[in-house]
Amino acid sequence: MDLLAVENLRKTFKEQVAVADISFQIKQGSCFGLLGPNGAGKTTTIEMMEGILPPSSGQVLYRGKAPGKDFRQNIGIQFQSTSLPDRLNCLELLELFGSFYPKNRPIKELIELCDLAEFLNREPKRLSGGQKQRLLLALALINDPELVFLDEPTTGLDPQARRNFWNLVQKILGEGKTVVLTTHYMDEAELLCDHLVIIDHGKIIEQGSPKHLLNQHFPERMIRLPLSQREALQALQLPLLQAGDRIELASSNLEQDFARLIQQGVSLEDVQVHSANLEDLFIKLTGHQLRA
Numbered sequence: 001m002d003l004l005a006v007e008n009l010r011k012t013f014k015e016q017v018a019v020a021d022i023s024f025q026i027k028q029g030s031c032f033g034l035l036g037p038n039g040a041g042k043t044t045t046i047e048m049m050e051g052i053l054p055p056s057s058g059q060v061l062y063r064g065k066a067p068g069k070d071f072r073q074n075i076g077i078q079f080q081s082t083s084l085p086d087r088l089n090c091l092e093l094l095e096l097f098g099s100f101y102p103k104n105r106p107i108k109e110l111i112e113l114c115d116l117a118e119f120l121n122r123e124p125k126r127l128s129g130g131q132k133q134r135l136l137l138a139l140a141l142i143n144d145p146e147l148v149f150l151d152e153p154t155t156g157l158d159p160q161a162r163r164n165f166w167n168l169v170q171k172i173l174g175e176g177k178t179v180v181l182t183t184h185y186m187d188e189a190e191l192l193c194d195h196l197v198i199i200d201h202g203k204i205i206e207q208g209s210p211k212h213l214l215n216q217h218f219p220e221r222m223i224r225l226p227l228s229q230r231e232a233l234q235a236l237q238l239p240l241l242q243a244g245d246r247i248e249l250a251s252s253n254l255e256q257d258f259a260r261l262i263q264q265g266v267s268l269e270d271v272q273v274h275s276a277n278l279e280d281l282f283i284k285l286t287g288h289q290l291r292a
C-alpha cells in the first residue's frame with residue numbers, strides 16, 4: 001500500500017488557482033520529489049500534504065485513510081529557521097521539541113547523525129546556512145518519524161553545504177524513512193529522488209523516476225567531436241550538427257556508434273558524450289528554464 005496518496009488536490013486563493021486537481025502516490029521508503037519553478041505550487045502542495053493548509057477540494061490519504069493523530073505523531077516537518085523561538089540554543093531547542101512528542105529519538109543520536117556537536121551551545125541565528133539546515137532536520141527527526149517533509153532544504157546553501165545535506169538525506173533514506181522534498185534544483189532531484197512529480201502553474205506536467213523520464217524524453221545521447229574530425233565523420237553519412245567548435249551527432253546506441261567511428265578512423269582523443277539532464281527535460285516540457 002502507498003504510504004501517502006494525494007487525490008485531486010486543489011487549492012485556490014480567491015480567484016487564483018495555486019494547485020489544480022493533482023493526484024499522485026508516495027511509496028514507503030522512497031524519496032519523493034516535487035519539482036517546479038518559483039510559484040509552481042510546491043509549497044502549497046506540501047503544506048496540504050502535511051495537514052497545515054486545508055485543501056479547497058480533494059484529499060490526502062495516509063495508509064489509505066484520512067490522516068488522524070497517528071499521522072501527526074509519525075511525520076517530521078523541516079520548519080523554516082524564522083519560526084524558531086528566540087534565545088534558546090540548539091541543545092535546548094532539541095529538548096523543547098522532544099517534549100512535544102510521546103516518542104523521542106535520543107538526542108545524542110541526532111547530534112551525531114546531523115553533525116551538531118560543534119555548535120550545540122549556540123543560538124540558531126548564529127549558525128551558518130548549512131549548520132542551520134542540519135539543526136532544522138534534527139528537529140524534524142526528534143520524534144523518529146517515518147515520513148519527513150523537506151521544503152526546499154538547500155536553497156541558498158553553498159555547493160559544499162548542499163552536498164553535506166544530500167549525504168544526510170541519503171543516511172535518513174538508508175534508515176528506511178520516507179522523504180518528501182520540494183526543490184527547484186535539478187541535480188538535487190536527480191541524485192536523491194526515486195520518483196518525481198514535475199509541476200508548473202499548479203498542474204502536473206510529468207511524473208516518474210528521473211531515469212525513466214530522461215530515457216523516455218531523450219532516448220539519444222549527443223557525441224561531440226572536434227571540428228578537425230569533420231572529414232572522417234562525413235564518410236559515415238550520419239546527420240551532423242555543428243555546435244561552436246564541435247560537431248555533434250545523436251546516438252541511440254553508443255557502443256555501436258563508437259565502433260563505427262573507430263572503424264572509420266575518427267579519433268576519439270577529444271570526444272565528449274552529453275546525456276540530457278532534468279534541466280533539459282524541464283525546458284523541453286515547458287519551453288522555459290526552471291529558475292525563470
Ligand SMILES: Nc1ncnc2c1ncn2[C@@H]1O[C@H](COP(=O)(O)OP(=O)(O)OP(=O)(O)O)[C@@H](O)[C@H]1O
Pocket residue numbers: 013016017018036037038039040041042043044045184
Ligand atoms: N496565502 C496565499 N495567498 C494568495 N496566494 C498565494 C498564497 N500562497 C501561495 N499563493 C500563490 O499560489 C501560487 C503557488 O505558490 P507556492 O508558494 O505554492 O509556489 P512554490 O512552487 O512553492 O514557489 P517557490 O519556489 O517560490 O516557493 C503562487 O502564485 C503564489 O503567489
